[in-house]
Amino acid sequence: MEDGTAERIRPRDRILETARDMxxxxGIKGVGVDAITEAAGTNKMTLYRHFESKDDLVIECLRATACSANAMWQKFEAEHPGDKLAQLHAWVRMAADCLMMDGRGCDMANAAIELSETDHPARRVxxxxxxxxxxxxxxLCRDAGIGQPELLADTLSLLLEGARVSLQSVGAEGPSAQFVRMAEGLISSFRAR
Amino acid sequence: MEDGTAERIRPRDRILETARDMxxxxGIKGVGVDAITEAAGTNKMTLYRHFESKDDLVIECLRATACSANAMWQKFEAEHPGDKLAQLHAWVRMAADCLMMDGRGCDMANAAIELSETDHPARRVxxxxxxxxxxxxxxLCRDAGIGQPELLADTLSLLLEGARVSLQSVGAEGPSAQFVRMAEGLISSFRAR
DNA sequence: CTAGGGTGTTACCGGTCTGTAACTTCTAGA
DNA sequence: TCTAGAAGTTACAGACCGGTAACACCCTAG
Incomplete structure (x- = not known):
């Protein structure tokens, strides 16, 4: 019988969520498994009963992050059903919000930089x-009726990725402050052919 | 009297160059000082006679990287004296070449991601x-007579930064493959007002 | 009530890390 | 040739890391 208190969440989920946050x-190499388990209110043995290794835990964290991103996309569709252009603008707004709120970039990109070994299991994921x-x-760009959808999507991707890392190196007053203006300008310019 | 052989380079410079490369x-946390000194053909004591700490070595490496970048800019000016627009195109070409040759991104950005502690001494640098x-x-954009030079420069910066990190996460076939097209398109579009 | 699986606790292994001490060897310059 | 300082060598301290073993505990399903 569930009583709903936070402490009753399964240790595995607590570990996963705590590890994601930490x-x-x-960073991955900046956090040890001891610190994770302690912050999750459990212990190392329990972690290793649920995850094969630290690398395995990292991979599961990345999958969880991707899952959260999926939820975002579903929210766009739910809020602007059928209106792909509005969904694209919502994507820009969401990206900008994350930039301002968060301060640290994309978990996957950060992991890719930190885990430089080319054969690291997380890199495939x-x-x-x-x-x-x-x-x-x-x-999304294609369905919004934009010409050269791949080029626009790739450009927006690079801009966002760049804004995230620039935020960490130059700071919030740096180039990343102009992200929305750049993205919206690009979309207009692509829509005007 | 100098005899010019590589082994005669001062240990400090060998350490600095080897550390930069490694x-x-x-990554910074992926390399220990022992590995650096061994690869540099010297030993740990000598390293700590020339650098206060590993963090200090990291900072010196970053300064050296910035110094190399300065040399690039001087090369642009030397190859296209006075022609700022040609220098801007040379910047794009150089950036694209680095992307294809290298595979791992900007040392400063990577360091900023890896050294997440907000008060880390390297972050100021x-x-x-x-x-x-x-x-x-x-x-450079302003001297090239481009309107909104800040916006173009910032957009180009974010594109390059994004291309570098995208290269590490998605790979060379990803969005970063279109960097030159994006950058040149942007420059034309800004020049056309 | 009881059996059993999930959990917590403690201790430990072998390895790596940054940084230091004490001592020896080399080498450049007077 | 002699000397002073730079460089190399060895050993070590103290901390942290990922991962495992053995055992005690609790809580729930039957």
Whole structure:
């Protein structure tokens, strides 16, 4: 029988959520499994009963992040059903909000930078998930009736990725402050052929 | 009397250059000082006689990277003296070449991502040097007679930064493959008012 | 009530990390 | 040739890391 208190959440989920947060804030190599389990109110043995290794935990965290992103896309469709152009503008707004709120960039990109070993198991997952996000944005641009949808989607992707990393190196007053203006300008310019 | 052989280079310079290369390839937290000194053909004591700490070494490496970038800018001016627009195109070409040759992004951005502690001593340096690069690109756009030089410079900056990180997460076939087309298109579009 | 699986606790392994101490060797310059 | 300082060598301290073993505990399903 569930009583709904937070403490009753399964340890596995607590670990996953805590790890996501800590990896995001401090980086993967900047957080040890001991720190994660302690912050999650559990212990190392329980972590290793649910995850094969730290690398495995990292991968599960990335999948969870991708899952959250999926929810975003469904929200766009729900809020602007059928109106693909409005969904594209919602994507820009959401991206800008994340930039201002968060301060630290995309978990997948950060992981890709940190895990420089080319054969690291997480790299396959990162590539897959990033590719899926790219395909979805291309599809959105195409369905919005924009010419050269791939080029617009790729340009927007690079702008956002760049804004995220610029935010961490130059700060909020740097180039990333102009992200919305750039993105909206690009969309108009592509729509005008 | 100097005999010119590579082994006669001062240990400090060997350490600095080796560290730059290894930090670039494997990340800062992915390389230990032992590995650096061994690859540099020296030892840990010598490293700590020349650098206060690993963090200090990191900062010196970043300064050296900025210094190399300065040399690039001087090359642009030398190859296209007075022709600021040609220098801007040379910047795009250089950026694209680095993208294809290298595979791993900007040392400063990577360091900013890896060193997530907000009070890390390297962060000040990163911000300063990145700001200087931004100012220089803005100046180049302005001197090239482009309207809204700040917006173009910032957009180009974000595109390049995004291309570098995208290269590491999605791979070379991803959005970064279109960098030159995007950048040149932007420049034309800004020049056409 | 009881059996069993999920969980917590403690201790440990072997390895790596930054940074230092004490000492020896090399080498450049007077 | 002699000397002073730079560089190399070895060993070590203290901390942290990922991962495992053995065992005690609780809570729920039957």
């Amino acid at each position: 990896f995001h804030k401090h 990162i590539k897959e998930l990033k590719q899926a996000q790219r395909d979805r944005l291309v599809g | 930090f670039h390839k494997h 990163i911000k300063e040097l990145k700001q200087a690069q931004r100012d220089r690109l803005v100046g």
